[in-house]
């Protein structure tokens with residue numbers, strides 16, 4: 001039996017980038033995915049790679065991720081588009097916050113540009129003059145197509161980095177035996193490695209259920225929409241709006257943030273459903289619109305249900321229409337995605353027997369932060 005330096009369990013973005021960096025360091029790596037193809041949060045999301053929205057720690061990982069995505073894209077098409085992100089402020093308070101974030105980013109040497117109302121209207125067609133006051137643009141940021149990116153990245157790693165990628169391998173046990181870890185799939189197949197990294201996303205029933213049930217992990221359900229293709233209409237980059245400014249961690253580092261937050265109406269529908277409005281044009285010309293946030297403890301995640309709440313859906317469309325006049329708001333797709341996160345820390349990390357490393361709960365940061373975060377983890381875990 002082949003013994004690997006590393007077996008990664010879970011073929012989402014977090015697991016795949018751990019495998020990527022291990023391969024970059026010359027290690028022998030196998031990646032095991034439960035399903036025929038990954039279908040977790042990694043394929044359901046917006047694909048906005050936006051370090052600008054993150055706190056200082058995660059912005060560092062996100063900026064490293066940008067470099068990694070761009071390096072890979074030069075060798076292989078992983079659907080990257082380099083067209084920046086913008087935060088659109090709708091009132092004086094949000095303008096104040098984007099001006100403060102601009103200052104913070106100048107001090108961090110992260111490029112951002114303040115845009116006037118008129119510049120925003122010119123750059124983002126359909127933006128309503130009665131909504132927009134000013135914008136903050138991040139030219140280095142990128143977008144990827146969530147449904148495609150992970151498959152292409154894995155394809156690249158198999159073809160050009162000698163990754164051993166096994167799908168339909170549902171891992172049900174990991175056990176330290178002498179100097180190795182024995183990894184068993186539900187069909188009884190056994191893999192052997194020096195170390196295992198488990199990036200199980202929000203799958204908590206297969207491996208170590210007691211550990212997850214007693215943790216502070218929670219699951220978030222997000223609803224998303226996609227319009228029909230917009231004829232003769234172009235919207236460039238990641239579009240984040242006023243409620244994103246009031247929500248994203250980066251803005252919590254602005255001096256005025258908490259004072260501004262303290263004035264918000266806690267009984268609004270926006271708060272009840274955790275809605276902020278984001279837009280992104282897909283390659284087929286349609287516009288993806290999101291999203292909402294509903295929460296349940298990991299052990300009770302079924303309480304989130306398996307259907308879409310149409311009240312949330314209608315609310316998001318109504319709010320989106322107040323921001324952007326699109327040629328059509330006819331919806332062609334509606335779906336929800338789920339990710340896990342910790343209530344009290346930024347990521348869940350637990351080591352068993354020195355060789356089995358569980359890393360999950362990256363929350364809403366995964367498409368942006370995983371590549372940079374995994375690079376640091378691999379360096380530390382293998383003393384590179």
Ligand SMILES: Cc1cc2nc3c(=O)[nH]c(=O)nc-3n(C[C@H](O)[C@H](O)[C@H](O)COP(=O)(O)OP(=O)(O)OC[C@H]3O[C@@H](n4cnc5c(N)ncnc54)[C@H](O)[C@@H]3O)c2cc1C
Nearest residue numbers: 010012013014034040042045046048171201337366367368
């Ligand atoms: C609607 C939505 C929008 C989002 N938008 C953004 C965004 O714009 N930007 C951003 O940065 N982030 C975004 N996120 C967050 C991001 O998608 C997640 O942080 C990220 O995808 C989590 O990746 P993961 O690998 O941890 O989990 P997952 O993608 O869930 O992957 C886990 C994988 O592990 C496999 N697995 C689990 N258990 C086993 C087992 N026992 N054996 C084998 N395989 C197993 C699963 O099948 C799955 O494929 C969004 C998320 C959602 C839901």
